[in-house]
Amino acid sequence: MSETAAWIVDDDRSVRVVLGAALREAGFRPREFADAEAALAALETDEPDVLFTDVRMPGASGLKLLERIGLREPRIPVVVMSAFTDVASTASAYRLGAFDYLPKPFDLDQAVAAARRAASTPRSTPPAPPLAAASGEPELIGGSAAMRELYRAIGRVAASGLGVLITGETGTGKELVARALHRESARARQPFVALNTAAIPAELLESELFGHEIGAFTGAARRHAGRFEQAEGGTLFLDEIGDMPLALQTRLLRVLAAGEFYRVGGRELIRADVRIVAATHQDLDAKVARGEFRADLLHRLDVVRLHLPALRERRDDIPALAEHFLGRAAAVAGSGAKRFSPAALGALRAYDWPGNVRQLENLCRRLAVLAPGREIGVGDLPPSLLADAPEPEPSGWSAALRAWADRALAAGTANLHAQALTEFERVLLDAALAAHRGHRQHAAKALGLGRNTLTRKLGSSRRKRPS
Numbered sequence: 376m377s378e379t380a381a382w383i384v385d386d387d388r389s390v391r392v393v394l395g396a397a398l399r400e401a402g403f404r405p406r407e408f409a410d411a412e413a414a415l416a417a418l419e420t421d422e423p424d425v426l427f428t429d430v431r432m433p434g435a436s437g438l439k440l441l442e443r444i445g446l447r448e449p450r451i452p453v454v455v456m457s458a459f460t461d462v463a464s465t466a467s468a469y470r471l472g473a474f475d476y477l478p479k480p481f482d483l484d485q486a487v488a489a490a491r492r493a494a495s496t497p498r499s500t501p502p503a504p505p506l507a508a509a510s511g512e513p514e515l516i517g518g519s520a521a522m523r524e525l526y527r528a529i530g531r532v533a534a535s536g537l538g539v540l541i542t543g544e545t546g547t548g549k550e551l552v553a554r555a556l557h558r559e560s561a562r563a564r565q566p567f568v569a570l571n572t573a574a575i576p577a578e579l580l581e582s583e584l585f586g587h588e589i590g591a592f593t594g595a596a597r598r599h600a601g602r603f604e605q606a607e608g609g610t611l612f613l614d615e616i617g618d619m620p621l622a623l624q625t626r627l628l629r630v631l632a633a634g635e636f637y638r639v640g641g642r643e644l645i646r647a648d649v650r651i652v653a654a655t656h657q658d659l660d661a662k663v664a665r666g667e668f669r670a671d672l673l674h675r676l677d678v679v680r681l682h683l684p685a686l687r688e689r690r691d692d693i694p695a696l697a698e699h700f701l702g703r704a705a706a707v708a709g710s711g712a713k714r715f716s717p718a719a720l721g722a723l724r725a726y727d728w729p730g731n732v733r734q735l736e737n738l739c740r741r742l743a744v745l746a747p748g749r750e751i752g753v754g755d756l757p758p759s760l761l762a763d764a765p766e767p768e769p770s771g772w773s774a775a776l777r778a779w780a781d782r783a784l785a786a787g788t789a790n791l792h793a794q795a796l797t798e799f800e801r802v803l804l805d806a807a808l809a810a811h812r813g814h815r816q817h818a819a820k821a822l823g824l825g826r827n828t829l830t831r832k833l834g835s836s837r838r839k840r841p842s
């Protein structure tokens with residue numbers, strides 16, 4: 376590769392050095408800047424083929440830099456790097472014309488791949504105009520890797536205006552994602568209209584979608600604007616699209632293809648400038664195979680697919696969600712601030728949540744009102760939740776232990792057995808004490824040890840603990 380100039384703007388020297396080295400190795404010519412002002416000054420006389428920028432820096436932020444580059448040299452592809460991976464940050468970067476958004480800490484291969492893509496993409500697309508995001512709606516919560524990836528995808532596709540199909544089990548937040556897609560799109564100031572296909576009787580669905588004229592059918596006493604009309608210029612969210620009857624699927628497909636429709640019983644042709652975001656918890660490909668869903672409609676809706684993982688597949692998000700819902704529910708109920716004990720949070724984390732986030736939210740609402748004390752303990756949780764909790768599997772840590780042992784043996788580490796035992800006890804004792812807020816007697820009981828044994832072990836584990 377001929378030498379392609381890659382600029383790195385980051386106040387963190389270690390990021391500049393590590394990323395610079397990786398880019399150099401990949402054939403780029405890196406140049407480093409500690410702040411946005413220095414990069415802007417350099418732009419007076421030189422120009423990179425790709426520019427990486429951090430967001431939070433002393434002086435002008437990376438987003439400000441992106442905006443200024445957009446005004447001066449809109450063809451320079453800018454890759455934004457940030458630890459802030461929520462939908463709003465990601466989407467505002469894309470709105471300001473970012474070429475890509477890398478969540479920090481990032482993988483160097485990912486960064487190099489982004490640089491290659493940027494350098495080889497024809498530079499003709501001007502950035503989309505900036506747009507103030509509406510707010511006040513519930514924000515998506517969760518910082519697990521799966522959710523961060525989702526925020527990034529939302530940020531990327533929101534502004535594109537493409538049709539999106541959101542898949543995921545019931546209660547995983549599909550409607551919230553649809554709202555975020557709308558909020559971060561150029562249609563944000565137009566209406567967001569939702570229709571749950573499964574909640575409306577099949578015979579009423581057509582007039583719900585397309586509206587009807589007076590007398591179009593028995594009981595149609597007034598002209599009614601359908602959801603398509605209500606959503607004009609904005610986004611129509613079709614939830615549970617898999618439940619749409621075949622005849623209506625055919626009509627929907629025609630409307631989407633033609634961009635216009637008639638109300639039921641109407642003669643006036645109505646324009647449909649609507650972005651469709653559809654959602655389903657069903658396997659639509661299987662429905663297509665069974666002849667229950669039109670393949671051509673699926674292709675039309677499924678331009679981009681966003682999958683929402685089940686809550687049990689991102690257990691790391693459970694404590695933050697639970698605390699958020701509990702705080703909100705307690706405020707609404709006026710029942711005073713409450714919190715979960717660490718052991719209760721552990722139990723919530725272990726449960727499988729077949730109803731996903733909605734089930735967790737409902738439980739928190741109940742607990743905010745019904746749990747007596749300020750701290751919600753394991754005993755306040757419904758027994759069904761505890762009975763279903765799977766026995767934790769030791770296989771996860773035994774694999775990690777094995778990997779550690781293999782490495783330590785290869786490195787010729789001395790006293791392997793003693794080291795492993797010390798660590799084993801330390802982790803167990805710390806976990807039990809944390810779960811019982813430092814109460815030794817309770818922690819000992821939970822571990823199946825006598826109190827004196829626990830105290831002795833604590834003494835020796837503290838002595839052996841590396842400083």
Ligand SMILES: Nc1ncnc2c1ncn2[C@@H]1O[C@H](COP(=O)(O)OP(=O)(O)OP(=O)(O)O)[C@@H](O)[C@H]1O
Pocket residue numbers: 513514515516517543544545546547548549550551552614654656732733736
């Ligand atoms: N990541 C999240 N952060 C905060 N709240 C969430 C999150 N995910 C879901 N919720 C909340 O959980 C509830 C269910 O979410 P939502 O209605 O979007 O799910 P859904 O997947 O559309 O469900 P269904 O398939 O049953 O229609 C809502 O009250 C929503 O606000």
